[in-house]
Amino acid sequence: MTTATSLEDRAARADAEDPLAPLAGRFLLPEGVIYLDGNSLGPLPAAVPPALADAVGRQWGTDLINSWNDNGWWQAPLRIGDTIGRLVGAAPGQTVAGDSTSVQLFTALGAATALRPGRPLLVTDPGHFPTDRYLADAVARRHDGMEVCRVPPADLEPFLAGHGSRVAAVSYSPVDFRTGELYDMAALTEATHRAGALAVWDLCHAAGAMPLRLDALEVDLAVGCGYKFLNGGPGAPAWLYAARRHHDALDTPLTGWNGHAHPFAMHRDYTPAPGIARARIGTPPILSLLALEAALTVFEDVDLSELRAKSLSLTDFFLTCADELLTPLGITPVTPRDPARRAGHVALRHPHAHGLTRALADRGVVIDMRAPDLLRFGVNALYTTHTELLTAARHLRAVVRESAYDPAPPRSGPVT
Amino acid sequence: MTTATSLEDRAARADAEDPLAPLAGRFLLPEGVIYLDGNSLGPLPAAVPPALADAVGRQWGTDLINSWNDNGWWQAPLRIGDTIGRLVGAAPGQTVAGDSTSVQLFTALGAATALRPGRPLLVTDPGHFPTDRYLADAVARRHDGMEVCRVPPADLEPFLAGHGSRVAAVSYSPVDFRTGELYDMAALTEATHRAGALAVWDLCHAAGAMPLRLDALEVDLAVGCGYKFLNGGPGAPAWLYAARRHHDALDTPLTGWNGHAHPFAMHRDYTPAPGIARARIGTPPILSLLALEAALTVFEDVDLSELRAKSLSLTDFFLTCADELLTPLGITPVTPRDPARRAGHVALRHPHAHGLTRALADRGVVIDMRAPDLLRFGVNALYTTHTELLTAARHLRAVVRESAYDPAPPRSGPVT
Incomplete structure (x- = not known):
């Protein structure tokens, strides 16, 4: 008692x-509900229904095609990317919202391996969320001779001591999605960099739940979903961060026309846009994106x-x-x-x-x-x-x- | 007068x-508006606002995570895929909705080339919409020795007469997005098949505008957007069709966990789901998907x-x-x-x-x-x-x- x-x-x-x-x-x-599953699907922010009603009724219904310019649809992936950037310690111009986490992982891991040619190993966590492991395998099998090594974060340092010079990138989550254990992002990023490899972080279970310092830790690439601690709604668009220093050389596998330097000139060949815009792919799901944007206002102040x-x-x-x-x-x-x-x-x-x-x-x-x-x-x-x-x-x-x-x-x- | x-x-x-x-x-x-731009963004169907209000307020807001089962979110890509399938002449179980057209093109072209190993040519239309051309290039540069040939539809037959045995796939749209010219899908598909190649159609400008007969023409793969003649809203999810005869061998480049045979068993390795479900990638943007589903009710009867x-x-x-x-x-x-x-x-x-x-x-x-x-x-x-x-x-x-x-x-x- x-x-x-x-x-x-x-x-x-x-x-x-x-x-x-x-x-x-x-x-x-x-x-009458105690909701303890926001780490899977965040609940509905009060700002979303009116924002979505406006997006549908006024922007789509009335302004129609003009909304791409007049209501900022075209810039939405970059604008919302920057809003997410503020939550993960990224200065503006390095984060883009859109697509699913799986697609963003493919982009991040593909770009990371391309930035480290001649290094045939891609390290992932055997305890990583399945899609992270599957996409690492997908990227590796498209590169002749590339191999995925499944190394638990606790074993990364000794692994890198032996194989570091052959590692292109280390792809981890700071949070074990099963146990809730938090790993030391700073130490793991630093160890990765000491080996000359790139640090790719999946922040699905971290963004919006704790301060993150992508720029300060000199993280190379990161992805995250929009629907857990960001409360963006079911299947809310994911996001991709790429550090500015990599932009000019960032070679993304999915060269959709939205990432073109001059998308409306309809050029014969693909020329990537400057900056993070080159990580855009196709036309994004605007309604879901604008729901996410409204949800992110929860974090203001x-x-x-x-x-x-x-x-x-x-x-x-x-x-x-x-x-x-x-x-x-x-x-x-x-x-x-x-x-x-x-x-x-x-x-x-x-x-x-x-x-x-x-x-x-x-x-x-x-x-x-x-x-x-x-x-x-x-x-x-x-x-x-x-x-x-x-x-x-x-x-x-x-x-x-x-x-x-x-x-x-x-x-x-x-x-x- | x-x-x-x-x-x-x-x-x-x-x-x-x-x-x-x-x-x-x-x-x-x-x-007061004469709207003649539905080939770019379809107008707002009356069924969408109430459907979306329900998706947000009741399904997300109240039922929360249970909606994946109880409100059919998990099955939405396949259910909506089948609805689109009815509009393009595809029997159920061959069409999946989700992602952008660009991502779906990457999947379709990647899968098509994998189905025709040893054939190093990928044919596309020099007048094709830019993202189709860019993604063909993206797929080709991931396959050693693969080359993209830009052949106008009018020149396909003579081209195939000379090079057909080396062509893996022909990727065309039946509609010239600039002039509105309609090509003969049946004849082009047949010519492609005579060469032993696969026919991949981009139906962005055709689906919902005219009858299509994917099954009857024995088309191999097709994609389309959701936001033009399907009126699914800005950036509405796209869709992918793969003929049933290819399912067992369908090797998709983006092996996200939603396409796994047992996604919630969280297996160590990727095993593709049977059927068209293997073309699923990551968690789809449910709000945009459900808006598209409501929009498709316009076509009932x-x-x-x-x-x-x-x-x-x-x-x-x-x-x-x-x-x-x-x-x-x-x-x-x-x-x-x-x-x-x-x-x-x-x-x-x-x-x-x-x-x-x-x-x-x-x-x-x-x-x-x-x-x-x-x-x-x-x-x-x-x-x-x-x-x-x-x-x-x-x-x-x-x-x-x-x-x-x-x-x-x-x-x-x-x-x-």
């Missing part, structure tokens, strides 16, 4: 003192360091809840305790992760799972409260104690 | 007798042969208007008179095409131009009337006679 009271008190106090609490008002969160501090407070508190309420029932946290090694979600291990996830959903707690046995609790400091996390932990405790779940083996489902 | 009266009478009669006239009510066309017949009546009538009202002023039609060789827009030549286009816009007639000297009048039988075309011709005549336009040299602008 004492413990229970004290967790509730702690949650209530932390929420009452939270200077970022009003930011939750920027979202249209559904009633938000200090990402404050956001990160609150995120760490939330995940720390949830780990405490887990220790007191869940570990005794056999539900084990796998996310690191060290704040420097913890990203934006907490993963708990239980053999019946699938059944527990569904039982929680029935109680209004939305999380997701990763096969076979990880429950993922995504916190987003823009709207998550400590009290919600405690409630989620209590529901999970009750479900397990009462065996109120289906222990059927986990099955896969269409959720990222 | 006689001529004028008779053109007006003809237009009025044709419109009064038009069985498809009610279809215009399926669009939210702006007041529409007979594409009737639509084509009306389209030909419209373009024929506009050519007559041009003959009587514009040719005497030095504005020359370049679109073929032969209906079998005329697609969905009419192009007129005048050295001041740019200034005339702007002057027409000031009078509420929206067309576009292609540098240096072509005015494009796009007709869409779903909503265009004969009277509108006569009015447009009269405005153009007045603008030229009164020299009420800026004769500055054409400049390029962001419109496709």
